[in-house]
Amino acid sequence: MLSVINHSPILKSLINLVAIAALGLAIALSVSFxxxxxxxxxxxxxxxxxxxxxxxxxxxxxxxxxxxxxxxxVGAFLAVAGALMQGMTRNPLASPSIMGVTxxxxxxxxxxxxxxxxxxxxGMTFASLAGAGVAVVLVFMVGSFSTGGxxxxxxxxxxxxIGTLLRSVSSTISLHFQVEKEMGFWLAGSLSGVTWAxxxxxxxxxxxxxxxxxxxxxxxxxxxxxxxxxxxxxQNNLAIKILGIIAALVLTGTxxxxxxxxxxxxxxxxxxxxxxxxxxxxxxxxxxxxxGALLLVLADVTARLVNAPFETPVGAITSxxxxxxxxxxxxxxxxxx
Amino acid sequence: MNTFDQQKxxxxxxxxxxxxxxxxxxxxxxxxxxxxxxxPGEVIQTLLGNGTDQQELVLFDFRLxxxxxxxxxxxxxxxxxxxxxxxxxxxxxxxxxxxxxxGAGFAxxxxxxxxxxxxxxxxxxxxxxxxxxxxxxxxxAALLVYLLAWKKGVNPIRLxxxxxxxxxxxxxxxxxxxxxxxxxxxxxxxxxxxxxxxNANWSFVLALLPWMLLLIPLxxxxxxxxxxxxxxxxxxxxxxxxxxxxxxxxxxxxxxxAGAAVAAGGAIAFLGLVVPHIARKLIGPAHHYIxxxxxxxxxxxxxxxxxxxxxxxAPAQIPVGIVVSILSAPYFxxxxxxxx
Numbered sequence: 001m002l003s004v005i006n007h008s009p010i011l012k013s014l015i016n017l018v019a020i021a022a023l024g025l026a027i028a029l030s031v032s033f034x035x036x037x038x039x040x041x042x043x044x045x046x047x048x049x050x051x052x053x054x055x056x057x058x059x060x061x062x063x064x065x066x067x068x069x070x071x072x073x074v075g076a077f078l079a080v081a082g083a084l085m086q087g088m089t090r091n092p093l094a095s096p097s098i099m100g101v102t103x104x105x106x107x108x109x110x111x112x113x114x115x116x117x118x119x120x121x122x123g124m125t126f127a128s129l130a131g132a133g134v135a136v137v138l139v140f141m142v143g144s145f146s147t148g149g150x151x152x153x154x155x156x157x158x159x160x161x162i163g164t165l166l167r168s169v170s171s172t173i174s175l176h177f178q179v180e181k182e183m184g185f186w187l188a189g190s191l192s193g194v195t196w197a198x199x200x201x202x203x204x205x206x207x208x209x210x211x212x213x214x215x216x217x218x219x220x221x222x223x224x225x226x227x228x229x230x231x232x233x234x235q236n237n238l239a240i241k242i243l244g245i246i247a248a249l250v251l252t253g254t255x256x257x258x259x260x261x262x263x264x265x266x267x268x269x270x271x272x273x274x275x276x277x278x279x280x281x282x283x284x285x286x287x288x289x290x291x292g293a294l295l296l297v298l299a300d301v302t303a304r305l306v307n308a309p310f311e312t313p314v315g316a317i318t319s320x321x322x323x324x325x326x327x328x329x330x331x332x333x334x335x336x337x
Numbered sequence: 338m339n340t341f342d343q344q345k346x347x348x349x350x351x352x353x354x355x356x357x358x359x360x361x362x363x364x365x366x367x368x369x370x371x372x373x374x375x376x377p378g379e380v381i382q383t384l385l386g387n388g389t390d391q392q393e394l395v396l397f398d399f400r401l402x403x404x405x406x407x408x409x410x411x412x413x414x415x416x417x418x419x420x421x422x423x424x425x426x427x428x429x430x431x432x433x434x435x436x437x438x439x440g441a442g443f444a445x446x447x448x449x450x451x452x453x454x455x456x457x458x459x460x461x462x463x464x465x466x467x468x469x470x471x472x473x474x475x476x477x478a479a480l481l482v483y484l485l486a487w488k489k490g491v492n493p494i495r496l497x498x499x500x501x502x503x504x505x506x507x508x509x510x511x512x513x514x515x516x517x518x519x520x521x522x523x524x525x526x527x528x529x530x531x532x533x534x535x536n537a538n539w540s541f542v543l544a545l546l547p548w549m550l551l552l553i554p555l556x557x558x559x560x561x562x563x564x565x566x567x568x569x570x571x572x573x574x575x576x577x578x579x580x581x582x583x584x585x586x587x588x589x590x591x592x593x594x595a596g597a598a599v600a601a602g603g604a605i606a607f608l609g610l611v612v613p614h615i616a617r618k619l620i621g622p623a624h625h626y627i628x629x630x631x632x633x634x635x636x637x638x639x640x641x642x643x644x645x646x647x648x649x650x651a652p653a654q655i656p657v658g659i660v661v662s663i664l665s666a667p668y669f670x671x672x673x674x675x676x677x
Binding site for chain 1: 429488495498499501503506508509510513515517527528606650655658663667669673674
């Protein structure tokens with residue numbers, strides 16, 4: 001895909017700044033919209049001069065703000081994880097949800113919630129990471145043992161098969177313990193009930209994942225040109241891939257442990273970012289983070305407004321946005337032959 | 338050539354015979370095991386009309402309709418898979434992956450969502466209406482996939498990818514409606530969507546049977562056409578088939594079979610994919626052999642899966658679709674690794 005603006009770092013920075021401003025506005029919207037609409041002025045007051053005796057201030061501080069920040073972080077993480085996966089595998093369909101990674105993490109979460117309900121938040125996150133890891137290993141095993149390598153179609157099918165398998169086991173467990181509705185909402189992706197503790201967890205894991213992603217971004221650009229070229233340029237591809245997978249796992253695992261399976265963000269954001277920013281992953285990775293955050297914050301606002309006062313799972317919203325895009329990809333580069 | 342044909346026919350009769358015996362044996366096994374065990378001898382006595390009241394109740398009202406339904410659904414999904422794989426020349430085509438099951442499921446959930454209060458879920462009208470709704474949903478999804486995959490013809494790979502996308506879209510819509518239901522309905526729908534022969538009773542059997550009796554002979558009648566289609570579009574039109582017309586006709590049959598099966602048994606994934614493969618391994622590529630073998634094999638597998646689901650964690654039941662997924666997803670992955 002050709003970039004619109006290939007050679008102007010100033011313009012690229014400007015776009016990023018505009019996107020950050022838009023993100024700020026989206027977060028403000030997210031905080032002010034809800035079961036009771038709160039004016040921007042009150043929001044500002046609640047942040048600058050917090051008064052614990054006012055209910056609106058309480059709502060903003062304890063419910064709305066952590067939720068908005070969590071949406072931004074989860075969106076950023078999923079988008080960066082998708083960008084890393086697409087860059088490293090040169091596969092336009094690679095992304096956490098298509099590859100079954102989110103299903104793996106969700107499976108681990110269901111198991112821990114049912115069998116070890118006393119586990120701390122940190123423990124949950126680690127369980128989710130382990131589940132994501134298992135799914136990735138499974139998908140790559142399918143890839144490396146198959147004749148002809150892991151083509152985009154095979155990757156998608158392997159992801160579907162492994163995802164279905166893991167989801168089946170998840171639903172067996174939740175039906176057996178009669179927690180299917182709670183699980184259902186969470187499995188469909190939801191940001192309700194996010195606390196500051198979750199946001200702290202997200203920030204911590206995110207810093208680790210994003211730093212790794214940024215550190216290897218130049219190598220990912222070279223890798224995305226093809227492994228032969230990368231080896232020819234003296235790059236240690238294996239080390240880069242391992243680091244990239246670790247970063248993608250940390251980012252996806254944390255995101256799923258807090259928001260459930262939010263699909264398609266990791267698929268579409270990197271494509272849009274590449275379209276705007278070009279092929280250099282030193283630009284793609286930070287911009288993906290900003291665009292992903294913006295997308296999920298807006299999706300979360302939509303999820304609350306579509307059927308107010310009831311919540312719609314944000315994962316359903318992102319799927320509805322993502323499916324047409326996926327179909328476009330399937331008709332073009334992914335399925336073209 | 339002639340002796341080869343005879344050998345093939347002999348092998349075919351042998352496999353069919355063997356499958357029949359297996360189905361009958363497993364039929365009696367699944368009739369007799371359960372929370373209230375009834376020995377095979379007692380089963381036969383009860384079937385002949387000499388059982389106790391309790392045995393008659395358990396057999397005729399609970400177990401028998403469920404088992405007959407499993408046989409019918411298994412047959413429908415397997416034959417649907419055979420047709421889809423033959424017509425799209427794609428070994429990985431299957432009603433579940435192509436989004437047909439989810440489309441049918443979505444239509445049925447809409448139906449339950451909007452009409453349940455008025456009708457009652459198990460009223461006779463709703464039982465007979467459900468296959469029609471499922472059919473409309475299945476047809477809608479299939480049409481959508483076909484149109485979206487169209488780009489100067491339908492490429493098999495694009496078809497599967499588009500199917501995955503359409504599937505995800507319908508799942509999202511489904512989830513939105515499902516979460517608006519109260520917990521009781523939600524549970525019921527979750528169980529049903531996982532593929533379950535829920536509330537099996539004779540009305541369901543009666544609602545499903547005509548579809549199978551009508552559609553499977555139609556499929557068998559087109560076996561030769563499918564053999565020609567598998568050779569590729571160019572050869573097929575060279576041999577005088579109007580490829581696109583035959584393909585559409587067969588697709589309609591496949592989608593109708595899948596839709597009817599989903600209406601009665603929920604979204605059971607992978608069965609329609611795995612069974613035709615096993616059948617091809619057993620007997621080779623000729624469709625007038627593959628269809629009957631797949632029909633019996635699908636029936637047998639689903640009956641066994643249903644039995645496992647009902648008894649493994651008894652008294653809790655695992656939806657049969659989950660059992661099928663867990664059993665056959667690894668086989669699918671194996672096929673994927675071998676595919677070029």
